[in-house]
Ligand code: UDP
């Protein structure tokens with residue numbers, strides 16, 4: 405029996421690219437004869453014909469399978485759904501928009517055969533992205549690296565090959581607010597990087613906007629580090645020290661020169677400043693509290709509508 409490799413592609417409103425993606429991936433995989441392939445699409449609640457196109461691919465080619473989620477859950481969740489359903493000895497996560505060149509797949513498999521558990525593709529360039537996006541992502545990586553103890557891979561997306569044991573490790577981590585990039589680093593094992601040029605999207609539009617990016621950035625920092633909590637405590641201490649010193653100055657002044665009523669502007673600015681810091685700290689605490697709240701609900705990460713043409717019942721009956 406030859407080994408199975410799952411090509412896992414999360415798709416959200418990708419009707420324009422599904423067929424082109426399939427063509428190109430199959431083209432690459434048909435030249436690799438030593439393995440069986442599974443092409444697993446996760447339809448992340450698309451509102452267009454994505455699922456119909458996937459189903460018609462499955463009619464022609466039984467190596468295609470699909471997980472149809474009950475609504476749009478976001479790429480992070482779509483990926484864990486895919487990992488849950490993947491049958492391969494290795495799983496390759498790839499975007500459907502062909503920004504991740506499938507031509508790297510043979511090289512990834514080579515490294516996997518050499519014993520690497522996580523062969524990830526690192527971008528050399530970011531063609532088709534604005535300088536603002538490049539700059540924000542660079543700054544974000546820098547902050548993330550500084551605040552967390554685990555090494556986060558820079559300029560690396562989700563495009564990678566994962567050995568079964570890495571996949572199983574990721575499946576163990578059922579946190580609802582997932583920051584998968586961090587999780588890849590967290591699990592460790594033998595990693596290998598491949599350099600490549602990231603292409604612009606072939607068709608369709610990006611599903612990302614700045615709101616989502618900021619969201620992901622906060623997610624990334626708060627799920628891997630408690631440094632912001634410490635930061636607010638630190639700021640609190642520094643301000644208290646200054647306030648204390650300032651108190652002595654005021655007392656001294658009053659004793660020496662008597663009391664005066666002037667000082668409204670300085671009073672006002674101190675109050676506003678402290679008020680701002682307090683709100684900020686509350687916000688940071690709230691961010692973590694919110695995460696605790698979400699995790700304690702213990703909900704399933706996603707619900708599946710259909711898996712390979714079968715209606716899916718709720719979890720414990722499926723697997
Ligand atoms: N995607 C998804 N669910 C979402 C948003 C995106 O499954 O809610 C998929 C999308 O179909 C694509 C991949 O995630 O295969 C990357 O999305 P996109 O190309 O929009 O992101 P970018 O490449 O701009 O970071």
Ligand code: MG
Pocket residue numbers: 499501503605610
């Ligand atoms: Mg893309």
